[in-house]
Amino acid sequence: AVTHDCDTGSSFNNIEKLREIERKYGINSCWNVLSSKYVIDREKLRKLKGEGCEIGLHGYNHDNKTPFLKKSKIIERIMSASKIIEEFDMKGYRSDSLLRNKEFLELLSNYFEYDSSTCDTDIYSPVAMRSGACTVFPFFIRNMVEIPITLPQDYRLMRLNKTKNEMFEIWKRKIDFLKQVNGAVVLLTHPDSHI
Numbered sequence: 239a240v241t242h243d244c245d246t247g248s249s250f251n252n253i254e255k256l257r258e259i260e261r262k263y264g265i266n267s268c269w270n271v272l273s274s275k276y277v278i279d280r281e282k283l284r285k286l287k288g289e290g291c292e293i294g295l296h297g298y299n300h301d302n303k304t305p306f307l308k309k310s311k312i313i314e315r316i317m318s319a320s321k322i323i324e325e326f327d328m329k330g331y332r333s334d335s336l337l338r339n340k341e342f343l344e345l346l347s348n349y350f351e352y353d354s355s356t357c358d359t360d361i362y363s364p365v366a367m368r369s370g371a372c373t374v375f376p377f378f379i380r381n382m383v384e385i386p387i388t389l390p391q392d393y394r395l396m397r398l399n400k401t402k403n404e405m406f407e408i409w410k411r412k413i414d415f416l417k418q419v420n421g422a423v424v425l426l427t428h429p430d431s432h433i
Contacts, residue, residue, distance in 0.1 A: 239424045240267040247276030248431035270296035270332045273319035294330040302335050305342035347382035354385040374421030391426040
């Protein structure tokens with residue numbers, strides 16, 4: 239699975255650049271958008287849906303607070319996105335900065351079919367120095383499937399000062415391993431102009 243987290247409105251300027259590559263290889267990706275931070279280019283999202291891509295919810299405004307709010311405030315944030323959730327038939331969620339806790343994920347299971355806010359392993363995560371589900375296989379949280387991100391995300395590799403070629407090699411080696419164990423191959427990139 240190829241997924242993109244649109245953290246800023248600049249993401250919409252880069253959709254076509256990425257889709258051009260994806261079309262070449264027959265990839266239909268998932269684009270996760272925030273509900274209350276920027277103006278959502280609905281026309282571009284409709285085009286993505288029309289091409290077979292999926293649209294997911296990336297949270298409220300990327301303030302990194304949602305998982306830690308009172309239950310009523312979390313529900314309020316989810317419900318404030320109900321129109322866009324319905325309009326784009328959003329089945330999945332990814333938390334901003336991949337921040338989560340058990341209570342938050344259990345609450346999400348009441349609203350979404352799947353979540354992908356957990357990595358198999360993650361270093362330099364805002365959650366902890368080392369974080370992750372320690373598995374490359376999807377698993378259930380109540381009635382919701384948790385799909386771990388199994389390739390190091392672009393942003394983390396950039397923080398480690400990896401070159402584009404080094405990033406590609408890291409992803410390639412990990413994909414080879416995931417194929418050997420029949421694990422989920424899930425890539426997260428950020429189409430934002432500053433990344």
